[in-house]
Amino acid sequence: MDRKTAADRFGRWVAPVAAEAGRQFRRAGEAVLSQTIRVAVTGLARSGKTVLTAALVQNLLLARERPTLLPFFAPAHERRLLGVERLPTRLRTSFPFDMVMNCLSADPPVWPPSTSGISELRLAIEYRPRGIGARLLADRAAVTFVLIDYPGEWLLDLPMLERGYEAWSAETLGLARTPPRDALARPFLSAAEAPLANAPAEAEAERLSALYTEYLRACRANPVNLSFVQPGRFLLPGREAEADPRLLRFAPLPPGSTRLHALMAERFERYKRVLVEPFFRDHFRRFDRQLVLVDLLSALDSGYEAFRDAERAMNAVLSVYRYGRTGLIRQLFGARIDKVLFAATKADHITPNQYNNLRALLEAMAMREGRFPGLEEGALAFGLVAALKCTEPAMLRFQGRPVEALRGVPVGAEEEQVLYPGEIPAHYPTPADWREGRFRFVDFLPPRRSDPLRQGVRGIYLDKALDFLIGDRFR
Ligand SMILES: Nc1nc2c(ncn2[C@@H]2O[C@H](COP(=O)(O)OP(=O)(O)OP(=O)(O)O)[C@@H](O)[C@H]2O)c(=O)[nH]1
Numbered sequence: 001m002d003r004k005t006a007a008d009r010f011g012r013w014v015a016p017v018a019a020e021a022g023r024q025f026r027r028a029g030e031a032v033l034s035q036t037i038r039v040a041v042t043g044l045a046r047s048g049k050t051v052l053t054a055a056l057v058q059n060l061l062l063a064r065e066r067p068t069l070l071p072f073f074a075p076a077h078e079r080r081l082l083g084v085e086r087l088p089t090r091l092r093t094s095f096p097f098d099m100v101m102n103c104l105s106a107d108p109p110v111w112p113p114s115t116s117g118i119s120e121l122r123l124a125i126e127y128r129p130r131g132i133g134a135r136l137l138a139d140r141a142a143v144t145f146v147l148i149d150y151p152g153e154w155l156l157d158l159p160m161l162e163r164g165y166e167a168w169s170a171e172t173l174g175l176a177r178t179p180p181r182d183a184l185a186r187p188f189l190s191a192a193e194a195p196l197a198n199a200p201a202e203a204e205a206e207r208l209s210a211l212y213t214e215y216l217r218a219c220r221a222n223p224v225n226l227s228f229v230q231p232g233r234f235l236l237p238g239r240e241a242e243a244d245p246r247l248l249r250f251a252p253l254p255p256g257s258t259r260l261h262a263l264m265a266e267r268f269e270r271y272k273r274v275l276v277e278p279f280f281r282d283h284f285r286r287f288d289r290q291l292v293l294v295d296l297l298s299a300l301d302s303g304y305e306a307f308r309d310a311e312r313a314m315n316a317v318l319s320v321y322r323y324g325r326t327g328l329i330r331q332l333f334g335a336r337i338d339k340v341l342f343a344a345t346k347a348d349h350i351t352p353n354q355y356n357n358l359r360a361l362l363e364a365m366a367m368r369e370g371r372f373p374g375l376e377e378g379a380l381a382f383g384l385v386a387a388l389k390c391t392e393p394a395m396l397r398f399q400g401r402p403v404e405a406l407r408g409v410p411v412g413a414e415e416e417q418v419l420y421p422g423e424i425p426a427h428y429p430t431p432a433d434w435r436e437g438r439f440r441f442v443d444f445l446p447p448r449r450s451d452p453l454r455q456g457v458r459g460i461y462l463d464k465a466l467d468f469l470i471g472d473r474f475r
């Protein structure tokens, strides 16, 4: 064999292998760069989860054609999105995306109905990696973005896991006896303090749990509009509890040793074991990032007590991050969430000059109870969003001076109006802030003449929220 033939042979032999190796190498790179990120969107009933989830998804679906839709979402702004499409749902009920978009694009547009339970939506996002190193591995990569919408009420049950029935009862009854809850809890409290001695324990448990649920419902309703309700599934049961309502037939009781007591304590433990623990184990533990929506403006609108109660609920949710990396809850569930964004919703109810105060207030509410050893520095953020902007900034004259106001169609009105919504205090508010009649946040109708199906959903800071939650995964 002469040298040339040997070289040819060598060349022929090596060339296809090298190409194959290159392909494999690139495929491995794509595998490295292809990843799944699960972001859970939660918040109490009516906080704005459904509209916000749909708005994020709709704008992502349009982001390649309309990069200006999400200017603060770096991969969109840098024109690195190559394609975004919906994938079939895997584990959970499908998020009702088409229904929500049909509502928002109807003429006139309407708000979608309330949802219940947990649902998911999966998106495949193809993008061009940024760094040269990453591009050498693959010139396109993919992120599977899973959004999960679930009731924030379920998170309020977390602190129950650390309590026995007696301790939980003492705490819960103590809260029910403080204003403004005491007035709402009266029928339940008098029944709990003097249970019917001759009634069968089963029937009494049923009667007391019904009264207790009524009390929780009244807490959430107008005019008090409180946030902290426990057990959260008494109001938002979910599929498992709907199938077996006996799981919800208990209530707190003063200390005692009756048969009723034993039954209540047993059901309390069962509730934790059958409903609370599996949610944390099977769902929460798998989330990578968490967006917690807080309708802080409604709470502020309802008075000092509602505001402080929203803080109580926020801190119950945050308690999971106060346990530290070795705490009980971590050990039990090994939660891997490494970024949490708390966002005040419906920011279109206030004028832009109030955004800073709203954000600062949300942060102050969380920080009053101390730090978060369960989260790295910078992993917890506070912001504000509007899923769908229903107002435009406008000006009014008040006592001869111009003041920033909002233009929109209030719920119940026919015509556009210009309204002054009030100001968010720059300090942590005291009851005096409400005596001065400081806030009047009006509900507005969704805007007409917008075309969310083609133009995207116009919100506030949707792109910033997205960038915080998933931007780092598009390297
Ligand atoms: N002005 C304004 N109102 C909003 C916005 N988002 C939600 N809303 C209002 O809040 C209501 C509740 O929004 P949803 O997205 O359905 O809230 P949710 O948390 O999914 O509520 P549930 O399904 O009942 O738990 C809507 O019907 C609107 O009235 C927003 O960005 N701006």
Ligand SMILES: [Mg+2]
Pocket (backbone or CB within 6 Å): 049, 050, 051, 113, 114, 115, 116
């Ligand atoms: Mg909903």
